[in-house]
Amino acid sequence: MTERQKKIRNFSIIAHIDHGKSTLADRIIEATHSVDEREMEDQLLDNMDLERERGITIKAHAVRLEYKADDGETYIFNLIDTPGHVDFNYEVSRSLNACEGALLVVDATQGIQAQTLANAYLAADANLEIVPVINKIDLPSADVDRVRAEIEDVIGIPAEGCPAVSAKTGLNIDDVLKAIVRDIPPPGGDENAPLRCLIFDSYFNSYLGVVVYVRVIEGTLRPGDRIKMMSTGQEFDVVEVGYMKPLGLTKAEYLAAGDVGYITASIKAVADTRVGDTITTAEGGATEPLPGFKASVPMVYAGIYPADGARYGDLRDALEKLQLNDAALHFEPETSAALGFGFRCGFLGLLHMEIIEERLEREFGLDLITTVPSVIYEIKKRDGSIVRIDNPTNYPPPDEIEVAREPIVRASIITPTEYIGGIMDLCTDRRGIFHDMKYIDATRVELHYSLPLNEIIYDFFDALKSRSRGYASLDYEMEGYADSKLVKIDILLNGDPVDALTFIVHEEKAYARARKIVVKLKENIPRQLFEIPVQAAIGSRVIARETVKALRKDVLAKCYGGDITRKKKLLEKQKEGKKRMRRFGTVEVSPEAFMAVLKLDDE
């Protein structure tokens, strides 16, 4: 280990959502005086508005800090932020692989939650030194001793002398800095070995091209070097290397083993710089890539359409722009008889989907209609062929199907004991298979279930939260595919099927789901001058029906004292409402109707 390496500490902060990860990061940045307080914006690491608003970190970020310790030495801290949601598990694991240690933040009032555990396991898998940090000790309900005991019992790491802080008030932050120096090992790695850099993040910048965030595991990298992406073999010339300082990128002469930094090399798309890939030199490079690379695979698919058909081109441009920074987003053109031209998009999970939708609407000003999300079904047909279906419309007729298979996830749910009953009911209702229940302490348990993914992509998380008054937490990972009895349900408006509302459901739940959906649709279809039957059908058999009554009254009875403007505005508002409507044959449907069918849990 070189003298340079001895002064480096590479670490992440991991936590369950809302346990104070970003706030702790802010305090660390502050405490190292890396940023002037005036320049300190709250939660500096979370750049995107959306992240700030939701209080979660969507993409990983990294920052290099300098810490002058009491021994007079100056240490380099590379703080690598990680996304805090199960949809982004793979990204988290890559970020962790760029570190030697992790600060595990645990809320002193809530204790260990599902993502605390999931993240701790990920960190342990990456062989990281885990340093527990108990946060929010300023709150009246904080119970530091209980949480310490919990960390030792449940995760099995010593927590005796671990820092107990309030990131909000800044209390005891110094203890954290000392623990980082003391407990997290410095990086090793031969500076003269063939180059191996781990990509843990990248983003597109319109001046620099793709900025690639890397951890140099072995070797040294300089501007002018010709590099190679080991998964694709693509080569680029390095333009610039440097560090991520709190207020921006700062050029450096070189990056060497143990360093965390950035590379620019006139790369045009983030898709060329896949998270987890290994960068080496084109000549005399490494022969073996770093382990663990996976191309991201979408788990959830949905059709996204512009509410105003004329904005199809804008939607395509927007998706392309988002994809520049999000290699996990997949999309391809799709046509729906009901919705016109749009895209079938693949997402890592529901949160990922919601984030993309929100960004499309917020950053690009698009008004969207999203179809019912779907998982990928595997159908073995009678002719022996196997098809993968990501769009319910393409589901084959029953007589062609030999066996249908659906994806199953293994879910871990942590909940206070009083909500066990309600949550078990929910899981049973969602066709869950119970595995076991472990007591974390006297008041909380961890439940393990196998659940069909298609049961949790709609509103499972919301239902879980409402049944546990917000206390239960969820984490899941893919388990595999299982045989299932599935049926396709078509929705007919005024007798015409609406392809965008077609969905796949387990046979046993067909009637109940169909019933709920027609009721929801009825509530969300504005009355028109004629009656509109709303039907759900399996093949040609109608299994549920409601009727939207004809519009009888829509009149401004009085033109108030010559107030023409008011009447005009009223008409304009009505017209505006109509513009948003989608016409299916003779029937107009509001975009809200599509949203309503996604929210089906009544409790």
Add this chain to the structure above:
Amino acid sequence: MFMIKRRHGKRLGIYVHIPFCASKCSYCDFYSYVPKSAGVYSKHIDTLIRHMESYKAACADYSPDTVYIGGGTPTVLPPEDFLRLIKAIKHNFHLQKYPEFTVEANPKTVDFETLTRYRRAGVNRLSMGLQSANKAELEALGRIHTPADFEESFRAAREAKITNINIDLMYGIPYQTYRSFMNSLQFTLRLKPEHISIYGLKLEQGTPLAASVASGAYPMPSDEMQFAMYRDAIDILAKNGYVQYEISNFARPGFECRHNIKYWRCDEYLGFGPGAHSYFNGYRFSFKRSISSYMRGVNYVSKEEMTDENEIIPLRERVGEYIMLRMRMTSGVDSREFFRLFGKDFTRTYGKKLERFVPGGYVKVENGVYSFTPAGMFVSNYILSEVLSFNADGTFMLE
């Protein structure tokens, strides 16, 4: 040289807003309030008079043929103030020889003596709000009169020789049933007014009634029921000699309200008072719904202070407004007149869209005249919003 008063200038409607009431009805969204002291009455009249004086020159070429004093409840004014107002109107405008001169009146605020004085001063039409002849319904609306009070005031008006009286009725009120509505209608017919208006109650946001209804405090008649009331009322009124000439208005022939017709024919009218609207000289404008803004605006001659909206209405806007307003009337849009006015073919543009609603029985087309049937009138907003389009700035799109 001796000046002859002009009596044949351009026509004009004069509207005067009196924003005072004895008590505020729970559904009312007009600008009106119950004054804390009586002093404000004469101050308001002073302001109105000053405001009218400032329009004297601009109106030199006009001879108004209708005057409408509305509110609020104009008849809460002390008679001296009221007579001062009438005098000022006659003084500042060259009224035509037989103008229609309407005053809105609520039961219990008028008696034989005052009405006689008002008639002598020039008032020749009263518009009286009955709304319903059912006590529970009146209470829900926050009306302070009973059917008996109404009848008494109506008779007083007749005794005072007011020969043109409108009665306002409503459908869609809390507790109302088909039967109670028909009772109210029969009550009205027995009084034999010259004109009857039947309005649907609109629950305006921010009114106490809208809040009570939203909280489920009242049983409300369904839309279907309201349509039945409206549809059958049209028949019954026709049998009794009242001809429908607008969505909500019915009259014995010759007694149609000339003032209101101006609104639907895009004729010019000039409004005075807070919240009053005008269409004058190519501009649509209105004054703020605030008596203090209005008083400051007039007395310190600051138009910005008092003006709420002010827009010039270009030709393309007039087309949309014309259709929107004309279709309120049973006379509808005459495609030939449309061509005369705007030089555009109605039949192949707007008319074509309207024709889509002929098979459903909502629109009828006869001799190039497009109009709503009763069923069409009841969903006229829906149909008009199909027929008319808007530009991004909120103006009508020209077809």
